Amino acid sequence: MKKFQQLYFPKLFVPFSCFYLIMQLFIALPSKADTWRYAIEESITDIQGVYASHFKKIIEENSTHKVLIYPFGTLGESTDILEQAQAGLLQFVDQSPGFTGTLIPEAQVFLLPYVLPEKPSEIAYFFKHSKTIHNTFSKLYAEQDLTLLTMFPEGNVAITTREVFRSKEDLAGMKIRVMSSPLLVETYKAFGAVPTPLPTGEIFGALQTNMIQGQENPWFYLESAKLYEVSNVITEIGHNLYTTAVMANKKFYQNSSLADQLLITRASKEATDFIIDYQQELEVSAKLKIKKSKPNIQYITLTDAEREPFRQAAKVAQAKFIDMTGSSGKAVLQQLQKDLNDAKHQ
Ligand code: 6CS
Numbered sequence: 001m002k003k004f005q006q007l008y009f010p011k012l013f014v015p016f017s018c019f020y021l022i023m024q025l026f027i028a029l030p031s032k033a034d035t036w037r038y039a040i041e042e043s044i045t046d047i048q049g050v051y052a053s054h055f056k057k058i059i060e061e062n063s064t065h066k067v068l069i070y071p072f073g074t075l076g077e078s079t080d081i082l083e084q085a086q087a088g089l090l091q092f093v094d095q096s097p098g099f100t101g102t103l104i105p106e107a108q109v110f111l112l113p114y115v116l117p118e119k120p121s122e123i124a125y126f127f128k129h130s131k132t133i134h135n136t137f138s139k140l141y142a143e144q145d146l147t148l149l150t151m152f153p154e155g156n157v158a159i160t161t162r163e164v165f166r167s168k169e170d171l172a173g174m175k176i177r178v179m180s181s182p183l184l185v186e187t188y189k190a191f192g193a194v195p196t197p198l199p200t201g202e203i204f205g206a207l208q209t210n211m212i213q214g215q216e217n218p219w220f221y222l223e224s225a226k227l228y229e230v231s232n233v234i235t236e237i238g239h240n241l242y243t244t245a246v247m248a249n250k251k252f253y254q255n256s257s258l259a260d261q262l263l264i265t266r267a268s269k270e271a272t273d274f275i276i277d278y279q280q281e282l283e284v285s286a287k288l289k290i291k292k293s294k295p296n297i298q299y300i301t302l303t304d305a306e307r308e309p310f311r312q313a314a315k316v317a318q319a320k321f322i323d324m325t326g327s328s329g330k331a332v333l334q335q336l337q338k339d340l341n342d343a344k345h346q
Pocket of ligand 1: 041042078096154179199200216217218221242
């Protein structure tokens with residue numbers, strides 16, 4: 001065997017290394033101009049749209065490729081666009097864990113109440129450095145034919161209702177719309193409400209017709225989707241930070257040239273840094289815009305004491321998360337807690 005290697009390996013090695021070098025050179029060169037399709041769950045002026053526009057700008061300024069952005073509604077609901085991205089009809093897609101949870105249950109770790117940080121500096125550090133996002137989740141998304149490019153925050157989640165609520169008892173019998181995540185359903189059950197999963201396009205109409213009596217979303221979205229128009233009260237219980245994820249079709253990404261892969265990574269990173277700062281400003285302006293447009297809307301922030309029963313209910317949600325995800329989810333949660341600790345002590 002040794003003799004065989006000595007005899008043949010150098011002969012095989014020289015042409016192989018030449019071939020390898022030529023391939024490296026080839027993939028480092030700019031690729032032919034392509035049009036990349038990218039669908040989002042929101043409108044072009046919403047956070048996902050601003051992120052996608054920033055990403056597009058970087059790609060188009062640094063290559064001959066074009067990025068076509070498909071805003072919410074143009075290609076269907078969130079579940080439709082994810083399927084299109086998995087099938088390779090779209091190169092990029094934005095889908096939030098509230099919807100991805102049915103496909104990748106571990107993604108719901110981002111929906112656990114009272115887990116994610118509230119301080120802007122911790123939020124920024126967490127999203128930029130989290131091993132949960134950049135290592136663990138990359139593997140889980142890859143199993144679903146998706147290359148996870150980034151995750152970023154969209155602001156604090158508030159709950160809109162018809163009637164005032166300050167306790168779990170007040171929520172009894174209230175149908176609260178959630179994204180189609182089994183964990184969100186369990187969370188709102190633990191909060192005392194009647195969780196009602198509905199697609200995004202049905203929220204406004206369902207509130208208007210009293211089919212549901214409330215829903216949760218980040219402040220900028222309450223304003224931009226005009227959800228305040230069909231609600232009387234907006235309550236902050238401080239339970240969550242809305243998180244979303246951007247993915248590429250795995251085959252598309254893996255078959256892209258090295259130059260394109262590097263450009264996609266760079267655009268994702270720069271757009272993430274940009275959007276983390278951008279989204280921070282929106283909560284205050286959304287609150288002002290809503291009040292201006294509907295002065296009699298009531299804003300309520302639950303006190304620490306009032307939040308306590310919801311914090312207790314969060315323990316039930318965490319146990320449900322482990323039930324749904326087993327040892328894999330347990331490891332994800334442990335890693336997330338380490339990441340959050342790092343963010344706190346950065
Ligand atoms: O609640 C929803 O369905 C939507 N909320 C936001 C903030 N983004 C997209 C998502 O589809």
